[in-house]
Amino acid sequence: MRRAIQGQEGLLFILPALVFFAVFVVYPIIYIARASLLDWNGLAAGTWVGLDNYTRLFRDDPIFHKTLRNAALWTLLTIFPQMFIGFGLAVLLNGPILGRTIYRAIFYLPAIVSPIVIGIVWQRIYDPFGGLLSDVARRTALPWLSQPFLADPGTATLATIVVNVWQWTGFSMLLYLAGLQGLPGEVLEAARIDGATGLQRLRQIVWPMLRPVHLTLILLGLIGALQTFALVFILTRGGPNNASQTMPTYIFQQAFQLSSMGYGAAISIVLLAIALIASLGQMRFLGSRFVVGQGD
Amino acid sequence: MNAPMPVPHKPLPAREVWRRIATQALVTLLAAFWLIPVAMMISVALLPSSARESLLGGLIVLQPTLANFAQVWQDNPLPRFFLNSMLITVPTVVLVLAISSLAAFGFSRLRFWGSGLWYILLMLTLMIPIPTLVIPLFQTAKQFGLLNNYLGLVLPYTALGIPFAVIVLTSYFSGLPRDLEDAARLDGCTSFQVFWQILLPLSWPAMAVVFIWQFMVSWNEFILALVLMQDEARKPLILVPLIYNGVYLSKPGALFAILAIITVPVVAIYLFMQRYFISGLTAGSLKG
Numbered sequence: 001m002r003r004a005i006q007g008q009e010g011l012l013f014i015l016p017a018l019v020f021f022a023v024f025v026v027y028p029i030i031y032i033a034r035a036s037l038l039d040w041n042g043l044a045a046g047t048w049v050g051l052d053n054y055t056r057l058f059r060d061d062p063i064f065h066k067t068l069r070n071a072a073l074w075t076l077l078t079i080f081p082q083m084f085i086g087f088g089l090a091v092l093l094n095g096p097i098l099g100r101t102i103y104r105a106i107f108y109l110p111a112i113v114s115p116i117v118i119g120i121v122w123q124r125i126y127d128p129f130g131g132l133l134s135d136v137a138r139r140t141a142l143p144w145l146s147q148p149f150l151a152d153p154g155t156a157t158l159a160t161i162v163v164n165v166w167q168w169t170g171f172s173m174l175l176y177l178a179g180l181q182g183l184p185g186e187v188l189e190a191a192r193i194d195g196a197t198g199l200q201r202l203r204q205i206v207w208p209m210l211r212p213v214h215l216t217l218i219l220l221g222l223i224g225a226l227q228t229f230a231l232v233f234i235l236t237r238g239g240p241n242n243a244s245q246t247m248p249t250y251i252f253q254q255a256f257q258l259s260s261m262g263y264g265a266a267i268s269i270v271l272l273a274i275a276l277i278a279s280l281g282q283m284r285f286l287g288s289r290f291v292v293g294q295g296d
Numbered sequence: 297m298n299a300p301m302p303v304p305h306k307p308l309p310a311r312e313v314w315r316r317i318a319t320q321a322l323v324t325l326l327a328a329f330w331l332i333p334v335a336m337m338i339s340v341a342l343l344p345s346s347a348r349e350s351l352l353g354g355l356i357v358l359q360p361t362l363a364n365f366a367q368v369w370q371d372n373p374l375p376r377f378f379l380n381s382m383l384i385t386v387p388t389v390v391l392v393l394a395i396s397s398l399a400a401f402g403f404s405r406l407r408f409w410g411s412g413l414w415y416i417l418l419m420l421t422l423m424i425p426i427p428t429l430v431i432p433l434f435q436t437a438k439q440f441g442l443l444n445n446y447l448g449l450v451l452p453y454t455a456l457g458i459p460f461a462v463i464v465l466t467s468y469f470s471g472l473p474r475d476l477e478d479a480a481r482l483d484g485c486t487s488f489q490v491f492w493q494i495l496l497p498l499s500w501p502a503m504a505v506v507f508i509w510q511f512m513v514s515w516n517e518f519i520l521a522l523v524l525m526q527d528e529a530r531k532p533l534i535l536v537p538l539i540y541n542g543v544y545l546s547k548p549g550a551l552f553a554i555l556a557i558i559t560v561p562v563v564a565i566y567l568f569m570q571r572y573f574i575s576g577l578t579a580g581s582l583k584g
Contacts, residue, residue, distance in 0.1 A: 013402030024455030132353030248427035
């Protein structure tokens, strides 16, 4: 901004963006903060109940506690596998490979397909009656593959997370691939001459140099994990018996299926607080950014 | 975008040749494995409705048929849903491009009161989980008669899309040389003329990134569409499988044909524009 033009004209240029921000982000948040203090079915006027919704959430709602645990699971078990597998794929594709563009498109493909389509296909993969895994189990010596993964409370969340990892690993790969191609060639060359093996080079030089990419992926992955709705909705509806319920699916259930708008609003505020604190904390203390290596 | 393949002047040592063959085989194997669900979407769509048994869950179809596609196309107003998706997605993309490029010009070229603060505030949007906005957006849409109205989705999608577009465009604008603009200013051009006549024509690579990204995000957005579009005639394509999940429970072939039809447009757009997308995203963001 060295030679930036002075004056207030700039405000005019950003005004439309700010208006959208005020109307569709700021206002809804104020609205929902107020709604979270009501006992409200969404139709009649609500009754003021103060912080009752929040006390109920934290003190007496085991389903909400389950969504908190699932949020932690989702965050850890999507972010890191997506990073490690994505990094591995990027390293492979960065080597002398024929048809790199095609492979890259294949691994990224799931990220552009609707999660609803993906969910229905994976339902059939997991289906214990004639699904892909159960058919494989019948033909091989792997009977454990034939389980009702989505219908078993013990595996429902994990089975959903696996689908998410499959869908988004290609995105990590794309960013790592870009990061690898931006690394100075001399660094890798020097390490090679010193006799470092390929794996050592990856671990000690390449991985640390890609720190900006890791940080961006952790930040995006965190927000993505906290707002997962479509996959869970289509695969398990949060079931069985709320085992795979996430905060977003629980908001939907309370607000739109049980007509507890006030209670749903309180869950929304908690989710919002978690997301803001966690992402601002990352940006502040780790220096994470939304786009790799960029000023904001 | 693609690192140039090292061209060997001498024949490679045998060990290196084997290493390359092994890597190629490994990547091919992984890619094939990765494609299984996509392959399954297509193969099940080819499953004859008379088939009682399927091999590997329908991954292998012995007598493939296109009858499912004909049937679902005939029985359902799929072009109508497709049109709905377009009527939501295209205006969103246009609005995001227009509003964000203006804002990015302001942030990258003009100095004004609170510019840094406004920028950070806008970026806060990216940290807000969309499901937290569902209740207020539903209630206010109801209040203003925007339920089952395309605008009811276009406007919030635009608001949610602006911040990422502003990042991409601001960073791209900041990297462009300013000599031409300075000259234009000396000739008496207004800021808007500089923006419209000089900066915009130069920034199509970044605009392409925003276009593709926003198109895919709006096309695939689910929770707001689910809540705000309850009238069947206005539903976008993404909600269609929910309508038919029950109806076609006993006809997986028909259901999967619908899934395949829904998926084709986005994949086509992506494959058609992936060159711009990837080069723009990576070049623009990494240099920054």
